[in-house]
Each structure stands twice: as structure tokens, then as C-alpha cells.
Amino acid sequence: MEITERSVGGVTVLDLNGKIQLGEGDDVLRHTVRSLIAGGTRQLVLNLADVPYVDSAGLGELVRCHTRMVQAGGSVKLLNLTARMQDLLSITKLVTVFETFEAEDSAVASF
DSSP: OEEEEEEETTEEEEEEESOBOTTTTHHHHHHHHHHHHHTTOOEEEEEEEEOOOBOHHHHHHHHHHHHHHHHTTOEEEEESOOHHHHHHHHHTTGGGTSEEESSHHHHHHTO
16 A cells, blocks of 8 residues: 655645555554654544555554544544445444545545
8 A cells, every 4th residue: 555645734634545454554554644643643634535445454444543643632534435435434333433525625624
């Protein structure tokens, strides 16, 4: 998995590209978010437009990122979920945990 970091209106946006699964994307995401939190980031948008697959470990890592950010006094929003990812969040009831957006400007403005 590749992660591109950018800042939009003071909000950090991570463009994720690739699968978030055990041993592939979960470690990259974990280390990136830990580094951002250590650097003072408290407003984070994860752009999942180019994430074709998320397994249970990947889903767990998304929850872990959210939990760490909340503990640090911030929040994580999800952007551009695929239909499969929307279904996965609904089935697992995580749709009540994450705020999701279809437009980047809406996600950034929500902070």
C-alpha cells in the first residue's frame, strides 16, 4: 500500500492506494498515523477511493487509528468509500463509529 499525505485547509488528508490487509497495508497505515499523532495532527481524513480491498485486520487497523486519534483529542473521517466498504461498515455496525463523506470539501469542512 502507498500513502500520500497532503494538507487541505489545515486538515491532514491521507490518500490510500492499495489493499489494507494483514501484513500488507495495515502496518503502513499504523506507522503513518502514529507518526502524525506524534507530530501533533488531530484532524485526519482517510481517502479510501483507491482501496479495493479491506480484510478484518485492515478493518481493525482503521478502528485502531480512530481510537488512537480520539485518545489524542482528535478525530478521523473516512472519504470515498467503495460500495463494498460501505457494506462492511454497515454489517459490522462501524458506520456508527466513523463519519463518512463522498466529497473531500465536506469532510474537511466537518472539522
